Structure formats: structure tokens, C-alpha cells
Amino acid sequence: MNSIQQLYFQAILKQQELEKIKQEEQVQRQNQEISKQQLLLSFVSQPGLHAGDKQSWPLIDIQNRITQFYQQLVLRRETVIIRNQIEYHLPYFLNVLGNLIIHGLDSIKCEGNYIGILKSQFLNQPMGITMSNSLFKTLSLLLRSSLVQFDKDQIQDRRCVNMKYLYQFLLFRDDFCDIFYNSLFQYQISSHKQVSQQLSFYQLHQLVIKKSEDVWCTFIYKLLSQQQQQLTTDQFFVQFNHYTLLLNNFFKKPNLIFNVVENTVKQTAQFHNDAIFQEYLLIMGSFKATTQDFLKQATSIFFDENSSAIDLSEFIIKTKKIQNQLNSSILYILPMLLQLENQMIDMVQVNGKQEADPVKNSSNYYLKMIERLKNKCVYNGEENCNCKKCQCIRRNRNSANESQRKKREALEKIGPLQDAFEELRKKVRVVQNENENLRQLLINVFQHPQVSKLASTFIEPLTKIISDADSEFASYEC
Ligand SMILES: [Zn+2]
Missing domain, CATH: 1.10.287 (Helix Hairpins)
Structure with missing residues (x-):
């Protein structure tokens, strides 16, 4: 072995040694994390804390159990097979979430009949089901990892068909699940005087059915203000910028509706729905065209010289005013997309069982339009954006x-x-x-x-x- 080879081997050995140390450190850190969490968990579920109430477990403990159960499955990349146990008609995504939670209840062991009571509560009133942050995040991860399937025996039920599109649902996406949770959660005090953040099926359902515009406006206010009482000017700018970037990414990369459009172009017009494609195009176009105008209007209408903060009721009134003036619903784009994707998922479920009607395939048109809009930057050449499109627009303008x-x-x-x-x-x-x-x-x-x-x-x-x-x-x- 010549000296160069020797040096080379020495270097490799040294590198391996370093890697080993790094890994050991990481394992140690993870172990510390786990033991810390276990300590916390044991502290929370210490029977002594709830003396005389040993039979029933606080909701949050049960949610933590279900979370752990599903986290194990995600780690092992094991597919969960669920059965539809919910009789009530729910949007498909809520049906799947509900069945996952009930499946979780069935899978964890606990003394007493509290789980049984909880299960019958959930089955009788699915709108009352709530999720803790970690439970919701884990279920979202499970779904976007395509690890959920309905029992093959139940395939006759049309709810159990093809989940391909549900896995891509906005609510479960890595970049959006936190946004939805953080804007929608409410504090709940359980009978055990435990305070916890919970996201309920009722709130998600409200957002999707949108009985009044105020539901969406409130949601957006909570999103922008991060659930604070007041929305300040600074907060508004930071959060609105964040919101714009998120949506920009959303439209740029593949998403549920875009994939459906693309698939209908490739295949026959199977899940054909012009109304949904059209609305998607409108939302996307409105986002691309009016974001900057909205920002200019909002800055002067939301906050005048006298006030640098705005509360919910003012926000609702002023938002309606601006959106009427601009003839666009720029702030509602996120809930609109959620609603639209939900409609699409429900429609795919229905159409999946039907024979494809021989309809004219206009998907090509939508695909082309979406591609064209995709290349448009919301900043439309404004100085603060340095993307290629904006540079080009600025050059042309100059x-x-x-x-x-x-x-x-x-x-x-x-x-x-x-x-x-x-x-x-x-x-x-x-x-x-x-x-x-x-x-x-x-x-x-x-x-x-x-x-x-x-x-x-x-x-x-x-x-x-x-x-x-x-x-x-x-x-x-x-
Ligand atoms: Zn740009």
C-alpha cells in the first residue's frame, strides 16, 4: 500500500469514526427527548392527580394513546385498514378522519368503559369529535403518506373507493395542516380540569359548508392575527406575505385539482367537472391578478392614521368593503380552495363507481390555462420581487x-x-x-x-x- 492509499484509508476511517460519534450523539439526544416526553406523559396521566376518578381517562390521554398508536404505524410504514362505522353522512375527509379515530379507540387498551362511552358518543355525534394538535398532525401524516385504506370487504360502499385524491387534500398537506390547525383550534376544558387545544369536526365542517361569509372572514382573521385579539399592522404585513408565498407555492406545484385536471386529459373524461375546473381557474387568476391591489387597498382601509390595529368585527366589515371594491375575494382563497377540493373529492367518490359519460373533454383547455397562469407572478413586476418573470416585466416596462x-x-x-x-x-x-x-x-x-x-x-x-x-x-x- 503506497502512502497516498494509506492516507486515503486513514481519512475514511476518521470520517467513519466521526459519523459514528455523530450518530451516537443523535441517538442519545433522541433518547433524552423520549424520556422527557414519557416523563411528561406519566406526569399528566398520574393516577394520583385524578384521585377517585381512576376509571375514566381524560380525553387528552386517550388522544395521546391514539397518536402513539398511529405514529408507530407511520414509523413502520404499515397501512391501516379501516371500516366505515359512521352512519351519518359526512364529507368524505371527515368520514375518513372519524373512522381513523374510532379505529384508534378500538386499537388501544384501557381499563374501564370510558373508551366505549367515547366511541358511542363519536358515532352518535360525529360533529362533536375533536382532535389534539399531535393527533391531527399524525393523522394528516398518515394520510399524506398514503397509509390508509378501507377494508376490501366494504368496497361495495362507495365511500370506500379510491383514496388517491384524499391523500393530496389541502388539509393534510405538510405546508397547510399547521395553518389550518393554528387558525381553527379552540381551548377546551375537560371534566378533569385539563385545558387543551382542540380542533373539532364541527369547525372543519363549517369551513367547508360556509353558511355565511363571516365564517371564512373569521377564519382568515384568526390566521392573520395568529388567534390574537387584535391584528396589528406589522402582524398583518408579515402574515399576509406568508399567506401569499404559501398560495404562490400551492399554485406552482402539483395539487389535488391540478392532478385531476391532468389525469382527465390523459384518460377519458372520467372525473369530469367543468364547474370545479372553472372555479379553480377563477381563484387562481384572481390570486395572480389582484393580490397587489388588495394589499394597497387593505393597507389604507384596515389601518388609518388613528389605529395601527384592528379587531374582528372591524375586520369583517372592512374586508367586505375592499373585496366589493376590487370585485375579488382574495382573502377567502384558502377556504375557497379547501371547499373546492372537498367537492372534488366527494365527486370523485361518486364518479368512481359510475360509468364515464361520453362528455366532451374540455380538460385540455383548463390544463393550458392553468399552465399559463402558473407562470404569472403575483408581484406582477413589482420592485420587491426578483423572480425571472418580474425581471422580464420590469425590463419590458422600462x-x-x-x-x-x-x-x-x-x-x-x-x-x-x-x-x-x-x-x-x-x-x-x-x-x-x-x-x-x-x-x-x-x-x-x-x-x-x-x-x-x-x-x-x-x-x-x-x-x-x-x-x-x-x-x-x-x-x-x-
Ligand atoms: Zn415575481
């Missing part, structure tokens, strides 16, 4: 401005000349008139009998002078 400026300058130079020319023309006319009068006067004078004798000596040269002057002006005029 060169257009440049040629406009040149034209204007040229006109400005011509302007005074034109005025001088007009002045001259006026003068010419005046002089011509004066000449005419002079000629008439001379004729009159020479007609006088005394003067007429001298006429021949005067008239000729005079007429000549006058006609010379005339022709001079005439030539100037043309």
Missing part, C-alpha cells in the same frame, strides 16, 4: 417607458416650432391684407384726374413691388 419618453421628448421639441410657424402664418395673412388695402388705395389715388397723368411713371413699379411681395409670401406659405 423599454416601453423609454420609447414613450423619446416620443414625448420629440413632440416637445416639435411643439415650439409648430407655434412659431402658426405665428408666421398669421403675420403673413395680416401683411397680405395690408398689401391689398394699399393696392386699393393706390388705385383710388391714381384714378384721381390730377394724379392719373403721372400714373404711368408710378403704377408700374409699385405694382411690381406689391406683386413681388405677394409671390414671396405665397412661396413661403407652401
